Amino acid sequence: GENVEQHPSTLSVQEGDSAVIKCTYSDSASNYFPWYKQELGKRPQLIIDIRSNVGEKKDQRIAVTLNKTAKHFSLHITETQPEDSAVYFCAAGYTGGFKTIFGAGTRLFVKA
Amino acid sequence: DSGVTQTPKHLITATGQRVTLRCSPRSGDLSVYWYQQSLDQGLQFLIQYYNGEERAKGNILERFSAQQFPDLHSELNLSSLELGDSALYFCASNRIAGGDNEQFFGPGTRLTVL
Numbered sequence: 134g135e136n137v138e139q140h141p142s143t144l145s146v147q148e149g150d151s152a153v154i155k156c157t158y159s160d161s162a163s164n165y166f167p168w169y170k171q172e173l174g175k176r177p178q179l180i181i182d183i184r185s186n187v188g189e190k191k192d193q194r195i196a197v198t199l200n201k202t203a204k205h206f207s208l209h210i211t212e213t214q215p216e217d218s219a220v221y222f223c224a225a226g227y228t229g230g231f232k233t234i235f236g237a238g239t240r241l242f243v244k245a
Numbered sequence: 246d247s248g249v250t251q252t253p254k255h256l257i258t259a260t261g262q263r264v265t266l267r268c269s270p271r272s273g274d275l276s277v278y279w280y281q282q283s284l285d286q287g288l289q290f291l292i293q294y295y296n297g298e299e300r301a302k303g304n305i306l307e308r309f310s311a312q313q314f315p316d317l318h319s320e321l322n323l324s325s326l327e328l329g330d331s332a333l334y335f336c337a338s339n340r341i342a343g344g345d346n347e348q349f350f351g352p353g354t355r356l357t358v359l
Contacts, residue, residue: 176350177335222287233290
């Protein structure tokens with residue numbers, strides 16, 4: 134069945150360093166890959182997404198890359214700040230499908 | 246504020262009981278998704294409705310059921326509750342039925358089963 138694997142489960146970085154979270158999906162029909170950020174006690178919110186016709190997308194300090202052949206996509210956060218500390222979820226969905234499959238999440242700690 | 250509302254915010258009940266969680270999607274959204282998030286766990290997809298019809302099912306237990314009403318709000322019914330059902334339940338909405346668009350999450354309902 135459909136599956137999204139996410140690594141690492143926990144990531145601790147020093148403020149100013151970069152953080153990379155990686156995901157692998159199983160359904161080759163997937164063509165939409167969102168990333169959600171969930172701060173403690175709050176709702177998940179979309180921070181960036183990418184579609185399969187694009188290999189990379191950047192928004193300020195956040196970038197996402199997609200390798201459709203390998204079924205991998207990654208989130209890159211540069212110049213991390215303490216407020217980046219949260220749980221990050223990757224997900225995969227596809228046009229015509231009705232659900233989005235989420236990864237298990239990565240808890241990011243940014244140490245000041 | 247995403248525009249998605251959920252009530253109640255907190256719910257404490259006993260094992261064996263039945264509860265109903267309510268979700269109102271963003272204005273104009275036709276799809277509602279329900280997720281379960283246990284402590285330190287990911288988002289487990291339960292079920293999706295589009296314009297009143299069930300469209301997709303995840304690992305939803307038989308003790309759980311949901312529906313979407315003509316005004317597009319949705320209710321998740323949990324019965325014969327067990328300790329393991331304690332979790333944060335989110336609903337999300339978006340405008341279309343497809344899995345290729347952003348979902349807007351509500352604030353969640355925290356269910357505690359004692």
